[in-house]
Amino acid sequence: MRLCKGEISIIKAGPFTSVQDAGRFGYADFGIPTAGFMDAISAGIANLLLGNQACAPCLEVFAGGLALKIDQPCLLVAAGADADIQVGGQVFRTHQPFTLKPGEVLKISPFRSGQWLYFAFTAKFEVPAPFESKSFYFPITSKSRFHDGDKVVMHFSMPEYSPTNCRVGIRDWKLFRSLEVFAGPEFHLLSVYNQETLTHKSFSLSSMQNRLGIQLNEPLEHNLPEILSSPVFPGTVQLTPSGKLIVLMRDAQITGGYPRILQLTETSISLLAQKRPGESVTFSLLPPPKPT
Amino acid sequence: MKKEPEFFWLSYNLLEISWKEGINEETLLKMLPIKAYLLKHLSTELREIRMGYHRMTLHFKEFISEPIDLNDIMQLIENAETVKAPPRKRWYIPVCYSSDVAKDILPLSSSKRIPVEELVNEHSQREYVLFFYGFLPGFMYLGGLSERLYTPRKAVPDPIIQAGSVAIGGHQTGIYPMDSPGGWHVIGRTPYRLFDSLRKKMPPFLPGDRIRFCPISLNEYYMLRDNTELSLDHEVM
Known part of the structure; x- marks a missing residue:
């Protein structure tokens, strides 16, 4: 395998492009959030298709x-949102590895569905890894996202095989609307009526969303008091005093004072991340994970 | 009476352990050695432990060879009770309470009808206990604020509260480690840099430590602010 140093030039950064990995663990003691892939399943698919x-x-x-363009040849694959990847006159789909040659410009069409697209490279990102992760999270990293004209140093390792025109067929799991959840620590404080509503009605995503959390549109009227600040995680569903549901996502803070009524499974967090504002989901309550 | 502590699985790999509800040092001092003991004895299974006032949540790795047995964890907690708690420290943090760097001290003084000098005394003559970090990297949850200083958070948060701001929100006081939007009332500013992620500097304070705020003048504030290597006075309790 040949190894050489080169760079990616971000010509147009788009609304929110960043480097992410599995996230930071072990630094919650100092209030440092996990960050990491919004949709860890798609990122995993992209990586595994390249042997990463x-x-x-x-x-x-x-x-x-x-x-973007690069100055060394590299094998790439995309996964996640449904998008066309244009390179010169050619169009590649997700799950279809392709070679990007120096000078060629890669462009992405607006997504047909989904919100987050992942590019895996046969190359390593030379970006700082504060607290053992390369995931962008300001102010742990110096910026939260790329801007037009940014450059990223890469260590390219062009493998000694070239991709064919094959595309790996993976069932589009992102179409599922049902999110598997566990009861949160404060779930049992809700009225039976609210518990039923939560687990049988559908909830739509509002446009109030970012890497920290996603607010849902339909309120749940309740009279639960706030709680003393307690641990929260990506996938924790908080109930605000006004009845709004907020699903915490990857950049969420590590403690919170709102009742924690549900906890999404890892898979459900990735699934929810790909839903757009206006789309709706249901919560499918799983039995307690383990006896206590 | 409920048995203590209580256990609750939030997910396959998240186990919350709760003690009697409340913000008190006694619970914190019970939890700290247990946390240290669990981290040490389950180091291959645990990703991390997150703390609240009276709860901690164990975050296990997704793939571990042996399933976690609650009885084992209960046993570890019991064993931890025999372990000596690590030494605690008392830290002295310089704070300038001048309205030149603390934009809410005058309005707060008039709305609470407490003269500024008295307000400063009330805040700086107390000792605060660090319970845990949260909200922002390096943001301390401190217990021990005088009841006279309890102030509801602002209805509309300020778009920017500057790094180093010492503020009051609800029953709590704390220091903003970095510029951030926030709804707390800023009554002072410390020249000490709590958190510098680019230099990978973690705050030196650990849960269980005590914090005292020492009033300094505006001149001292500006002089100390330029010293990036400023170290804090501290002693073992």
Whole structure:
């Protein structure tokens, strides 16, 4: 395998493109959030298709609008949102490895569905890894996202095989609307009526969302008091005093004072991340994970 | 009476352990050696432990060879009770309470009808206990604020509260480690840099430590602010 140093030039950064990996663990003691892939399943698929480790850093693209080029040949694959990847006159789909040659411009069309697209490379990102992760999270990293004209140093390792035109068929798991959840620590404080509503009605995503959390539209009227600040995680569903549900996502803070009524499974967090504002989901309550 | 502590699985790999509800040092001092003991004895299974006032949540790695047995964890907690708690420290943090760097001290003084000098005394003559970090990297949850200083958070948060701001929100006081939006009332500013992620500097304070705020003048504030290597006075309790 040849190894050489080169760079990615971000010509157009789009609304929110960053480097992400599995995230930071072990620094919650100092209030440092996990960060990491919004949709860890798609990032894992992209990485595994290239023979990378599932948690290797990827380029995470929100909503499209990205244009980039590289100065060394590299094998790439995209996964996640449904998008066309244009290189010169050619169009590649997700799950279809392709070679990007020096000088060629890669552009992404607006996504047909989904929100987050991942690019895995046969290359390593030379970006700082404060607290053992390359995931962008300001102010732990110096920026939260790329801007037009940014450059990233890469260590390219062009493998000694070239991709064919094959595309790996993976069932589009992102179409599922049902999110598997466990009861949160404060779930049992809700009225039976609210518990039923929560687990049988559908909830739509509002446009109030970012890497920290996603607010849902339909309120749940309740009279639960706030709680003393307690641990929260990506996938924790908080109930605000006004009845709004907030699903905490990857950049969420590590403690919170709102009742924690549900906890999404890892798979459900990735699934929810790919839903757009206006789309709706249901919560499918799983039995307690283990006896106590 | 409920048995203590209580256990709750939030997910396959998240186990919350709760003690009697409340913000008190006694619970914190019970939890700290247990946390240290669990981290030491389950180091291959645990990703991390997150703390609240009276709860901690064990975050296990997704793939571990042996399933976690609650009885083992209960046993570890029992064993931890025999372990001596690590030494605690008392830290002295310089704070300038001048309205030149603390934009809410005058309005707070008038709305609470407490003269500024008295307000400063009330805040700086107390000792605060560090319970845990949260909200922002390096943001301390401190217990021990005088009841006279309890102040509801602002209805509309300020778009920017500057790094180093010492503020009051609800029953709590704390220091903003970095510029951030926030709804707390800023009554002072410390020249000490709590958190510098680019230099990978972690705050030196650990849960269980005590914090005292020492009033300094505006001149001293500006002089100390330029010293990036400023170290704090501290002693073992």
